Each structure stands twice: as structure tokens, then as C-alpha cells.
Amino acid sequence: xxxxxxxxxxxxxxxxxxxxxxxxxxxxxxxxxxxxxxxxxxxxxxxxxxxxxxxxxxxxxxxxxxxxxxxxxxxxxxxxxxxxxxxxxxxxxxxxxxxxxxxxxxxxxxxxxxxxxxxxxxxxxxxxxxxxxxxxxxxxxxxxxxxxxxxxxxxxxxxxxxxxxxxxxxxxxxxxxxxxxxxxxxxxxxxxxxxxxxxxxxxxxxxxxxxxxxxxxxxxxxxxxxxxxxxxxxxxxxxxxxxxxxxxxxxxxxxxxxxxxxxxxxxxxxxxxxxxxxxxxxxxxxxx
Amino acid sequence: xxxxxxxxxxxxxxxxxxxxxxxxxxxxxxxxxxxxxxxxxxxxxxxxxxxxxxxxxxxxxxxxxxxxxxxxxxxxxxxxxxxxxxxxxxxxxxxxxxxxxxxxxxxxxxxxxxxxxxxxxxxxxxxxxxxxxxxxxxxxxxxxxxxxxxxxxxxxxxxxxxxxxxxxxxxxxxxxxxxxxxxxxxxxxxxxxxxxxxxxxxxxxxxxxxxxxxxxxxxxxxxxxxxxxxxxxxxxxxxxxxxxxxxxxxxxxxxxxxxxxxxxxxxxxxxxxxxxxxxxxxxxxxxx
Numbered sequence: 001x002x003x004x005x006x007x008x009x010x011x012x013x014x015x016x017x018x019x020x021x022x023x024x025x026x027x028x029x030x031x032x033x034x035x036x037x038x039x040x041x042x043x044x045x046x047x048x049x050x051x052x053x054x055x056x057x058x059x060x061x062x063x064x065x066x067x068x069x070x071x072x073x074x075x076x077x078x079x080x081x082x083x084x085x086x087x088x089x090x091x092x093x094x095x096x097x098x099x100x101x102x103x104x105x106x107x108x109x110x111x112x113x114x115x116x117x118x119x120x121x122x123x124x125x126x127x128x129x130x131x132x133x134x135x136x137x138x139x140x141x142x143x144x145x146x147x148x149x150x151x152x153x154x155x156x157x158x159x160x161x162x163x164x165x166x167x168x169x170x171x172x173x174x175x176x177x178x179x180x181x182x183x184x185x186x187x188x189x190x191x192x193x194x195x196x197x198x199x200x201x202x203x204x205x206x207x208x209x210x211x212x213x214x215x216x217x218x219x220x221x222x223x224x225x226x227x228x229x230x231x232x233x234x235x236x237x238x239x240x241x242x243x244x245x246x247x248x249x250x251x252x253x254x255x256x257x258x259x260x261x262x263x264x265x266x267x268x269x270x271x272x273x274x275x276x277x278x279x280x281x282x283x284x285x286x287x288x
Numbered sequence: 289x290x291x292x293x294x295x296x297x298x299x300x301x302x303x304x305x306x307x308x309x310x311x312x313x314x315x316x317x318x319x320x321x322x323x324x325x326x327x328x329x330x331x332x333x334x335x336x337x338x339x340x341x342x343x344x345x346x347x348x349x350x351x352x353x354x355x356x357x358x359x360x361x362x363x364x365x366x367x368x369x370x371x372x373x374x375x376x377x378x379x380x381x382x383x384x385x386x387x388x389x390x391x392x393x394x395x396x397x398x399x400x401x402x403x404x405x406x407x408x409x410x411x412x413x414x415x416x417x418x419x420x421x422x423x424x425x426x427x428x429x430x431x432x433x434x435x436x437x438x439x440x441x442x443x444x445x446x447x448x449x450x451x452x453x454x455x456x457x458x459x460x461x462x463x464x465x466x467x468x469x470x471x472x473x474x475x476x477x478x479x480x481x482x483x484x485x486x487x488x489x490x491x492x493x494x495x496x497x498x499x500x501x502x503x504x505x506x507x508x509x510x511x512x513x514x515x516x517x518x519x520x521x522x523x524x525x526x527x528x529x530x531x532x533x534x535x536x537x538x539x540x541x542x543x544x545x546x547x548x549x550x551x552x553x554x555x556x557x558x559x560x561x562x563x564x565x566x567x568x569x570x571x572x573x574x575x576x
Contacts, residue, residue, distance in 0.1 A: 021438050024438045075395065081388050103363055112429050115425035146395055146399070151309060154311065
């Protein structure tokens with residue numbers, strides 16, 4: 001996994017090499033190369049290899065999902081959105097480069113994501129590349145990631161958000177890009193429709209699981225254990241799974257989601273499925 | 289031409305049909321369906337037909353370039369960019385829907401543009417679609433439209449902008465999306481590399497011509513004739529072609545650009561080239 005993350009970092013560094021115009025490439029590099037576990041690229045590559053594909057088939061898609069993840073963070077942090085000054089302990093993009101450049105750096109990363117896939121993908125028939133681009137665009141747009149961001153913005157301070165709405169927000173805001181990551185990897189690697197759909201279901205369950213566990217930890221752990229302010233969802237008046245279901249039912253739900261995620265991987269070669277199994281296990285059992 | 293614009297409007301209306309989540313689709317529709325001459329889509333379709341292609345091959349690309357044009361206007365109008373309250377006499381997107389939704393509506397339109405091309409293009413071999421997507425992404429990103437926007441933002445109030453920088457700004461900010469429009473049309477329609485490159489050169493000259501003529505009109509016409517404030521470039525301290533070259537040399541430059549644009553079309557069927565010839569003529573000789 002560490003080797004994969006290093007390979008992804010190298011590919012990202014090349015994709016946004018420091019070139020003219022300097023300022024916009026500096027801003028893109030600042031956020032894209034700021035670290036991070038590269039979960040989405042690694043999922044993308046793992047899904048490709050799981051269905052029998054090779055690394056160069058998936059690498060441009062792996063870079064693309066990380067670029068889109070970064071773009072959504074840059075735009076989310078803007079004063080008109082979440083208004084965050086810090087991300088991973090560093091000043092946010094607009095704090096360093098100004099809001100105008102931050103908006104444009106996000107736009108440029110979004111465009112570059114599609115350019116990477118279209119221009120850099122190797123050894124994959126064009127029909128698969130077109131299908132992958134269609135999936136990615138749909139999953140990050142007004143019915144995907146953006147839908148989740150809009151619902152999240154709209155639901156703030158609203159008390160009548162139900163379980164269905166809460167699931168919608170997280171399936172779109174968090175799970176949709178994980179879904180894109182594995183679906184693109186599986187398509188590029190030549191997976192069957194059945195394999196693609198199993199991996200899609202795996203990613204949706206794992207994405208939702210991530211959020212349920214996050215909500216539980218916020219209630220049950222101290223700030224010291226979390227390394228961030230505990231109970232802040234409650235203070236912020238945010239609707240969470242424990243709030244709607246109680247802690248016990250939330251734990252049951254998390255268990256169910258993990259079982260579904262793992263179940264989707266059952267038919268695959270266990271050795272090749274190991275990175276995906278490990279990710280779901282980590283998400284399910286993390287304590288901070 | 290009018291029939292084409294109506295067909296484009298219909299296709300755009302379908303592409304962003306009012307569907308859940310309602311608010312983001314409302315915001316996207318508000319700016320995308322606000323009128324406009326649909327110059328870019330018409331160029332895209334004309335280029336496709338010029339090289340022997342049929343309308344359905346180009347229509348998704350035609351919608352895509354208009355979505356990207358709209359997205360760049362929405363983001364350009366934001367308070368952190370040009371801070372415009374009005375566009376075509378209507379309140380700008382963020383004035384109606386708020387800044388957060390305006391940022392997200394732009395992001396969603398950008399994603400939808402690529403989705404349209406990947407999912408809706410008919411009768412075109414996938415390899416051409418992939419090539420077209422690669423061209424579009426490159427031309428709108430950090431080395432295309434975004435590069436022009438960044439250079440424009442950075443050059444404001446700077447007195448040492450030279451002819452080369454000024455050309456760079458307009459080739460990127462204005463011409464690059466015109467270039468994408470005809471290049472995508474020509475690729476989808478099955479044009480040869482030579483045909484694609486001629487149309488590319490046509491679009492670059494026409495895009496630059498548009499700006500040179502705009503700058504000349506700003507100096508030579510009264511506000512009444514222009515229907516907008518004359519001399520505002522001078523007041524804003526903006527560098528323009530007349531400022532760098534003088535009026536006479538600017539007129540010569542415009543003539544040269546128009547000759548080059550028209551020259552690129554010389555080898556094509558005159559009947560099919562007519563919409564493109566007409567556009568360059570209009571751009572060259574407009575009086576307001």
C-alpha cells in the first residue's frame with residue numbers, strides 16, 4: 001500500500017509539474033501535493049488489479065479522483081462555503097493564494113482530471129475510457145458529489161432531517177467519489193459488469209460506514225482520544241446517525257454496512273482483494 | 289443559424305432538466321438558459337458539418353462548450369473575481385442563489401459538460417470521443433481558459449503588460465473556448481488532422497480579432513452607439529491593443545487576423561463554410 005501511495009504521489013507531481021503560468025500551478029500543487037493517505041487512488045488501482053488489470057491502465061484515473069477530491073476540498077474551504085482557514089494544519093488554499101486563484105485552481109484541477117484520463121490512460125480500449133469518463137462525470141456532478149454538498153449546505157441548522165436524507169447526503173458527499181474510484185479502476189482493468197457493480201456496492205457501503213463510525217466516535221470518544229474536538233456535531237446542531245438511531249442501532253448499522261462491503265468482495269481472489277478488505281476493516285474498527 | 293440555436297436551446301433544456309436536487313438544477317438552468325447567441329455551439333456544429341459530419345455527432349459537444357462558457361461566467365462574476373451583480377440585465381447567479389450554490393453550480397456544469405460528451409455522443413467511434421475530451425480538458429484548464437483568467441486577474445493595474453502578454457490573455461481567455469468548439473466539432477465529424485488544424489487557427493484568429501475590435505470600439509465609439517459605457521477600458525487602466533499599438537496599427541492587426549481566419553476556410557466547400565465565414569465577418573465589421 002505504501003509503495004502504491006508513493007507511485008501515486010510521483011504521478012501527481014508529474015501531472016501538475018511547476019510550469020507556466022506559475023501561480024496557478026503553484027496553487028494546484030500546494031493543495032494536491034499537501035499529503036493525505038491517497039485512499040481514493042489506492043482504491044482505484046486495487047479495483048483495477050482485482051479484475052485483472054495492470055497499474056498503467058488505472059494510474060491516470062487514480063490521479064484524476066485525487067485531483068477531484070482536492071478540488072472539492074479547495075472549494076469547500078472557501079469563505080462562502082465552510083470558511084475554513086486550516087486544512088491538515090496548513091493554511092487553506094484561498095488563505096495562501098486568495099479566493100480568486102482558489103476558485104480557479106479548483107476549476108483547473110477538475111479539467112485536468114478529465115485530461116489525465118483521456119490523454120494518459122495506457123493499454124485500455126477507447127470505449128472503456130469513454131465509459132469511465134461518463135461514470136466519473138455523473139458521480140461528481142449535480143446528482144453526485146455536488147448533490148451531497150448542496151444537501152449538506154441546505155440541511156445545516158434544520159431539525160427535520162430524516163434518516164433517508166442523512167443517508168443521501170453521505171452517499172453523495174462521501175461515498176460517490178469512493179464509488180467513482182473503484183468503478184473507474186474496475187472499468188479500466190476490464191472488469192465484467194457484475195464485477196463493476198459489486199465494487200460499486202462495496203464503495204457505497206464503505207463510504208456510508210465511514211460516516212456512521214465518524215458520528216459514533218464523535219459521541220463516544222473524548223477530544224484527546226480523537227485528536228480533534230469531540231461532541232462538535234452535537235454543538236453544531238448537526239444531524240448524525242446516533243442522533244436519529246441512538247448509539248446501539250448506529251453500531252448495528254455500521255456492522256451491517258461492513259458485512260455488506262465485505263460480502264461484495266467474497267467472490268474475488270482473496271489475495272488481490274486484500275487491500276479493499278483491509279480498508280473496510282480499518283474504516284469499521286478505527287478508534288479515532 | 290437561428291434553427292441551430294433553437295435546436296441547441298432544446299438540447300440544453302433537456303440536459304439540465306429540472307430534477308432533484310431541485311435547487312442546484314434551478315441554479316444551473318438559470319444561467320445556462322438565460323439566452324445568449326449560442327455562438328460556441330453553432331461553431332461546433334458548423335465545424336462538424338464542414339468536415340462531413342452530422343448534427344447528432346456534434347450536439348453533445350455543442351452543449352458542453354456552452355455549459356463551460358456558462359460555468360466560467362458564473363465563477364467570473366463571483367465577488368472574489370469580477371464581483372458583477374448583473375449579466376445581460378439579470379442578477380448574476382450568486383445574487384439569486386448565494387455564493388455557495390453559484391460555486392457548486394459552476395462545478396456541476398463543468399462535470400455535466402464531460403458527461404454529455406461521454407454519454408450522449410452518437411455515431412462517433414470512441415477513439416474520437418476520447419481525443420475530443422482530451423482537447424476540451426486541455427483548452428479549458430490551467431494552460432487554457434483558466435490561464436487567461438489568471439493572467440487577466442494578475443495584470444489588472446499593471447502598466448508593463450506588453451503585446452505578447454496581451455495576446456496571451458485573449459488567446460487563452462476568449463479564443464481557447466472558441467478553439468475547443470470548432471476542434472471538437474471537427475474531430476467528432478471525422479475531420480482530417482489538417483482540417484482540424486485549419487479550424488483551430490481560424491478560431492484563434494477570430495477569438496483574438498473579437499478582442500481587438502472590442503478594444504477599438506471602446507476608444508472610437510460613443511457610449512450611446514455601443515449601448516454600454518465607452519472608454520471604460522481607459523478609465524479602468526486596462527491595457528488594450530490601441531493603447532499598445534495605436535488605433536491605426538490596431539486596425540491593421542484586425543484586418544490581418546480576419547484575413548488569416550478567412551484564409552483557413554479557403555479550401556473547404558464554400559456553402560458549408562458559410563456560417564464560419566459569416567461569423568468572422570460579423571466579428572470584424574461589427575459597430576457595437
